[in-house]
Amino acid sequence: MIKCEKELQAKIASCTADLDAKFKGANGKRSIIVCGGTGCLSSDSAAIIEEFEKQIKERGLEDKVSVNKVGCFGFCSQGPFVKIFPEDTLYRTVSVKDVTEIMEKDIMNNEVVEKLLYVDPRTGEKVQKQEDIEFYKKQLRIALHGCGTIDPEKIDEALGDGAYQGIMRALHMTQQEVIDEVLKAGLRGRGGGGFPTGRKWQFALNQQSEEKYVVCNGDEGDPGAFMDRSILEGNPLAVIEGMMIAGYAIGAQNGYFYVRAEYPIAVNRLRAAIKQARELGLLGKNILGTDFSFDVHIRLGAGAFVCGEETALLNSIEGKRGMPRPRPPFPAVKGLWNKPSIINNVETYACVPYILRNGAENFAKYGTEKSKGTKVFALGGKVNNVGLVEIPMGTTLRELIYEIGGGIPDGKKFKAIQTGGPSGGCLTEKDLDTEIDFDNLVALGSMMGSGGAIVMDEDNCMVDVAKFYMEFIYDESCGKCSPCRIGTKRMLEILEKITDGKGTMEDLAELEELAEHVKSNSLCGLGQTAANPIVSTMKQFRDEYIAHIVDKKCPAKICKNLMEYYIEPDKCKKCSLCARQCPVNAISGVVGKEPYVIDQSKCIKCGMCVSSCKFGAIIKR
Amino acid sequence: MAHLSASAVKQIEEIIARYKDERTPLMMILSDIQNEYGYIPLDVQELISEKTGIPVAEIYGVVTFYSFFSLKPKGKYVIGVCLGTACYVKGSQQVIDKFSEILNIKPGETSEDGLFTLDALRCIGACGIAPAITINGKVYPKVAVSQVPGIVEEYRKLGGAN
Secondary structure: OOOOOOHHHHHHHHHHHHHHHHHHHHOOOOOEEEOOOOOHHOOOOHHHHHHHHHHHOOOOOOOOEEEEEEEOOOOHHHHHOOEOOOOOEEEEEOOOHHHHHHHHHHHHOOOHHHHHEEEEEOOOOOOOOOHOOOHHOOOOOOOOOOOOOOOOHHHHHHHHOOOOOHHHHHHEEEEEHHHHHHHHHHHHHOOOOOEHHHHHHHHHOOOOOOOEEEEEEEEOOOOOHHHHHHHHOHHHHHHHHHHHHHHHOOOOEEEEEEEEOHHHHHHHHHHHHHHHHHHHHEEEHHHOOOOEEEEEEEOOOOOOHHHHHHHEEEHHHHHOOOOOOOOOOOOOOOOOHHOOEEEHHHHHHHHHHHHHHHHHHHHOOOOOOEOOOOOEEEEEEEEOOOOEEEEEEEHHHHHHHHHHHHOOOOOEEEEEEOOOHHHOOEEHHHHHHEEEEEEHHHHHOOOOOOOOEEEEEEOOOOHHHHHHHHHHHHHHHOOOOOOHHHHHHHHHHHHHHHOOOOOHHHHHHHHHHHHHHHHOOOHHHHOOOOOOHHHHHHOOOHHHHHHHHOOOOOOOOOOHHHEEEEEEEOOOOOOHHHHHOOOOOEEEEEOOEEEEEEEOOOOOOOHHHHHHHHOOOOOOO | OOOOOHHHHHHHHHHHHHOOOOOOHHHHHHHHHHHHHHHHHHHHHHHHHHHHOOOOOHHHHHHHHHOOOOOOOOEEEEEEEEHHHHHHHHOHHHHHHHHHHHHHOOOOOOOOHHHHHHHHOOOOOOHHHOOOOEEEOEEEEEOOOHHHHHHHHHHHHHOOOO
């Protein structure tokens, strides 16, 4: 048990020295770290760790070499990652069978395993260190601090890496001073809306109540966004510390995590961190011998996207159907169990310890005039470097896509980047030099959202994209208010009509009208933003809608009723491979004699024939 | 409570007791029952109501609101086949058909021995390893139709329906 600040300082000093020794290789020791994020784990990184452990033991190297799992490296398309210290050599796409080579060459003979190094696709050169890889060059890790460097299940490593220095400083300040510091830093909510965090805290501080709550929204539901999961998996103590600082600032003694049940690894690591913090007395009564007492509890979601909406989330914690409440009263006045509460998302809390530890000015020096600090994006879709990136606000979309993301694969043409998930919109070529911040994205008709960034190329149909998001929202609408419940259904029906080739120009007008009604009359954010993907694609890609409606053509050849597969007779080698692959026997011909032909009335447009043809004879038209 | 065995009643009471010090523990109780029994039938809801004082109507409302809770039993092994676009074009329809054929159940159903539930999933975000399936959360990459019988056999050997 740590009973006072002096004891914690001593503990931190020894943890820092240990961590430092690990990375610098004191006494000739080597250490191996392996990515243990969800993505790499599904590529068997746990087996890689086991194999390292086994070989270290077999070779009698236990005193000389250590192996640890760490949180997400972010560069998911190149995972699993293994890093060797003190040389700081980064190996990518490592598999279990590579372990022997790494042990024999690198660990035993100090020889780099060249074939596992990252190759810069533009220069063809091998890169040994993470910081020299283009993907990482423009990144800055504040919210992701510790992810990919420390073992998330060892509190000592977190303490050696700066944890608890923020709360220690806060405990010497008044509640108002802490809030002023967060305001000065210009921190805005990372969950989507971008509301100033300090102001939210101020409202809750101003409420007179014996009982107040700090709630962490870990119900990250946008398809394609996984930054909150990675933070919880990579450095859970940072989020706990952020909540403690918030608790101190508003006068709360309890914090609640609401985490998706779909994130079992994050939940386990969070549990481990809470247990260790309690054992050390870093959570609980009279922390560090002060009057401040704070503990945190975990509640799991049960598969309802709407629970990411703050009042629906509160209802869910209270054991009710996850339906939103009308606001006002806002949660800062009447929140969890009707007590003043603040709700921030995982990434927001993860930024707070940095601000208190390093000072507001060191956070506010990054970013644009009104959006300070950094933002984590989950970069995905048609981009070479898929992964998690944290960039200073004010970085341009072009830098994000072409420098960090490495551009569009297969020489295809960039079409749009979708931000803000089902509540956001699409940005196009003309927007690429815009500096990313909360207000700029809104001005362009999209939003920051939780940070999903899906890149689309010329092969994506924007009507289809709008339909995809509307299907999602329709499915997830809780049904409490009719504009959202009925409106999303009607909008989806119209989009289906258009992608089926049965749309009319009147449908477009009706979509616009419906979108406006659903936006202005829905109870919560889910409904109010539900039409955004439609509004934004209709604005940016109206010609595509018209092509579907008037020409009955899908320009990207995605909408199945508006395209067909066709075998070019002069290219067909009459091999019959496609006919054998076809699940519905729609292809006929004679081996070696007659070119094969697709019967369009039978074809289900699954595309199996295209991938089976070795001669590129089958096209979409 | 006619349908619940004495041992089931005891276990459910035990789950409820786990959270006796928690405020509004309904979601936690339901999650544990769902995880341990695979479903939350009406007589279990009645028992929860009796023990906690929460009206059955409210419990039923919560159970039917969240997609993780189920009124019907799920199999010991829940096989989810991704039918997202990327998986579909790489043949996941044939994969799910094969599971259907071997297990003799349609998507959404549970096999008679209570061992398997087959679910069709929307995109699980594993497009790089399409077609992907999950069995009780474990992701299997690039599943070929020819692998399906072996996968089913592997779990049959693990066996043991609750």
